[in-house]
Amino acid sequence: MRWYHKSVAAAVIIGAASVAPTVTAPTASADPIACGLVTAQTAAVSAQVASLNTRILAHNAGAPAAMAGGTVAQIAYNGNAAALAAEKATLMAAIGAVEAQALACHTPTKIPEIVGNKAPSPKAPAPQAPPAAPQGAPQIAPRPAPPAPAPAPRVPSLALPRSPLAPTPPPSTLAGPTASLSHPAQPAIDTSGLTNVVPVQDLPGAAPVNTAYNPAEMFGPHGLQPASLPNSAINGANAFRWAVAPANAVGPGMTHDQMIALSFAHTAMDLFPAGSIPSNARGDAYGLWLPPGLSAATNSVPMVVYRGTTKIYAGPLDMFGRPTAVVAYVTPDGIKQGGGTVSEVPIPGAPKGGKYHKGHLCPNAFGCPGNIAQFLSPELQTINTGTGAQLEKLVREVVMGHAHGVPQQNVTWWRVPLYDGNHIRPYAYMVTAYGDKGWYIAPHYIQNY
Secondary structure (H helix, E strand, C coil): CCCCCCCCCCCCCCCCCCCCCCCCCCCCCCCHHHHHCHHHHHHHHHHHHHHHHHHHHHHHHCHHHHHHCHHHHHHHHHHHHHHHHHHHHHHHHHHHHHHHHHHHCCCCCCCCCCCCCCCCCCCCCCCCCCCCCCCCCCCCCCCCCCCCCCCCCCCCCCCCCCCCCCCCCCCHHHHCCECCCCCCCCCCCCCCCCCCEEEECCCCCCCCCCCCECHHHHHCCCCCEECCCCHHHCCCCCHHHEEECCCCCECCCCCHHHHHHHHCHHHHHCCCCCCCCCCCCCCEEEEEECCCCCCCCCCCCCEEEEECCEEEEECCCCCCCCCCCEEEEECHHHHHHCCCCECCCCECCECCCCCEEEEECCCHHHCCCECCHHHEEEEEHHHHHHHHHHHHHHHHHHHHCCCCCCCCCCEEEEEEEECCCCECCCCEEEEEEEECCCEEEEEEEEECC
16 A cells, blocks of 8 residues: 555645736836936836835734634735735835836935835934043043945845745644544555556656646647636635635645655556557446556556546545546547446435535546545535536536637546545645646635535
């Protein structure tokens, strides 16, 4: 079951940040036309500084309310902080460019400081009166204070790359059951009854391990066209569950197990050309990567399922018996065939009749199997049959050529559960999808509690 080194990554908070307004930075030149614009550019930048200062002060004053408002308020607050920081970095670059232009044109200019642009200087101690000279002693005039140093020229600060963050895990009261190494959530399930199992002894990785990366940039086409999420993810009652993830979303919040599993995804799917493995009555064909010492009677190894030209990769169960990740290349014939058997047996963390369902990391409607542990995860009913299902429906429409204004294209679907420690239920899912003609759902997190 332990086919590579195990470690668990810590998870921290993220929020969706709005796009900051930008300022067009001039190029320093003594050209008369450029010099004639300095005054107007100075006024425009100064106005934006004033606006940003007002919003920064208002944001900082709202910290106590955000702390008291719970997870949703804190996510929004942190997202606004990230947006303000990005706007400040952009504005600092514009200020530096305007000041450089003013210097080239010999035009005096004064732009106000941005709040928090520099740390406040420590207060100097109040001047003390010199002790009185004894009577009869000569009076000595106090030494004049040295002149204040001229202020250093302002250098525009560079925007430092922010570490990608993940949603915050739930409080312990909502975290749900746990597993252990000795009692994993999902024991190895016998897959010896599966037909057309193709063991592969050596499967090299194709993506960096322990490095965050954007799957659409690594494996998708150029010229991606970001698409809108379903309305339920924007305006519905569960819209608060959705948060924009970093573009390089493969990595943040994921365990080492998951990073290694994802590094094999595309190599595993490309291992066999579509149609090269004979199909059984349901059209299933399974490929298991079997490291030395493991047999086909375990599903604790990566698996590939072929449904016509649809190829579906599932990472192994991790050391706690939880699914790690699913990547699927979805085509029309896979959707037409469907996913075959859907087991009614509950999975750990999703007892029958509860608010958590046996969710599919890759839906049955894409052609993904519904009776193999690597593909199943405890998922809130409101996601499984609501907002998450609507995203799956949108992907299906794109693949089948039924999405208005979008050309038919095959779509690569990624879904990765994020875990807190050894808890069985994911506290969030990272999901993204990209078509082979540029259609694109940017990475998002979906809160699962």
